[in-house]
Amino acid sequence: MIAGLAVDVLLAAGSLGLALGVIRARRVFTAIALFIAHGLLLALAWVRLDALDVALTEAAIGAGLSGVLLLAARHRLARGGSERTTEAPGRVATIFIGLGCACITVALGYAVLALPKPAPGLAAEVAANLAATELGNPVTGVLMVFRGLDTLLEAAVLVLAVIGVWSLAPDATWRGTPGAPWPAVTDGPRALLARLLPPIGIVVAVHILWVGADAPGGKFQAAAILAAMGLLVWFAGLVRVPPTASWPLRATIAAGPALFMAIGLAGLAVEGAFLAYPEGLVKPTILIVEFVLAASVAAALALLVMGAPSRDAPP
Template sequence: MTGLLADLAIGAAILALAAGMVAARSAFTATAFFIAYGLLLGLAWVRLGAVDIALTEAAIGAGLSGVLLLTAAARLAARPVATERAPGPLLTALIALCCAAVAVAIGAAILSLPEPTPSLAAEVAANLPATALGNPVAGVLMSYRALDTLLESAVVVLAVVGVWSLTPPGGWGGFPGPFHLRVESGPLALLARLLPPIGIVIALHILWVGKDAPGGKFQAAAILAAMWLLAWMAGLATPPRIASRRLRFAVSAGAGLFLAIGVAGALAEGAFLAYPAGWTKALVLAVEFALTASIAVALALLVMGPPEEEDRA
């Protein structure tokens, strides 16, 4: 009974935060609701036993995405607001009707699923030992859904390219994001010096145990990116120029290695992203480590934004 009441409270809070996010008048308020919404979603996933998804939701869905939205809200607030015509009541009602129709359609699709729901879980579980990975989520993502994982890593690279394409005239090739003066005292200075070593150790632990327990590359990359951003905001770390070949290699190396292993699998085993027998775990770990570094750099660069000036003192 206690568990049911807790689940009902979490569900009600999620719906309330979602409504507050939609009804918020300012971008900052909506972002604050979004971060709280993501954290509660992570708690909901824990209640459902999906710890891997909960970690991803908390680290990326709420944490890093929240920072990205807060940065965007701050930049929007610093710019003059263009006079735009607000949607009228008819358009507002139409939007609400369309959203309600989508929600009803999704609910109807879920409720109409047959019992028991068709699943390949038994077949997947029977063949997972061939991957030598103890974490079934890692095994599925890097074997049965390897193409999805490859495309997700490619999307992150393309997102960085998209952000860099917003560089103003005269700023191309410069340092990403605004320049931060070095902070010598205060909470930010303390946290920027204290947390990164701890965060790096935690990220490496989450990455390493991800092969056998909840964790993995995306969660570890989000933590590493957050540590770099913390040092960057305190003026303790200056990112390389976007013209740096090493920086571009760091962003694309993970996806590039994953693609190369996929092509090698096609040549050796006759199927794209097929792993040679006995080499599955070693190749998966190589891709996981490379993707962690690349995704961490890419996520940090997305938050930093495009270059704003050509040179810095």
């Protein structure tokens, strides 16, 4: 009891301290490093709240992939000569920013403290109807069945994001290879990691994807791990990424949301409601969608990090 409280206090103080560090950091790199550490601490906080699905996602996407994205963005900014140490805002601006942040903090704190106990929610209804989904993990049940539309839109947003990034390519490299090609390394730590980790990572990702039906896990966490493995091999210069004009590449990104939409429309035709799954085949249908979505999301996440086709040299 006391030990649990001590851990909670440490976690809260640590994440507040790191958040302060992110704001106070004068160098972008320092701020990003602290942001990643903050994300990992947040993941631990979610574990303490028994929200293992959220913890996995926070660690994989919130800290890991966002961190890599931010580092890549910093590198591109620096190359364009637009990175400078942030100039402190004037005194009046500081006061107003502080006031604004304080108001939001107080409002959020009040909202949390004013929640009735037990907090209102649909958890009881989800638990009562979970059997209909043929799944054991209520989070997956919500994501794939009760709020399937949200998940479909989330997956579709990723496709749009990739299109958006690709659209930033200059005319000269339009339809070219995403990102700057990394020189191949044959020895040293980078080559070691690129050869050693992907087989393990792929097994872990498929495991997380597969147990997602009945235990914490699922496509987004698995896709983040798969994307990380792909990026590792890419950083070591061991793979050639197909150009953005490549149809197999485009099909991989679009397949997940397309399949999800097709199944949704089939539900409309057969069961009479969009995203209604066929009776008795709910779990197999969900698993198929999860596997194809995982592949699409993994490809999209990796391509987001690689960036638009360009001729610049890698860092």
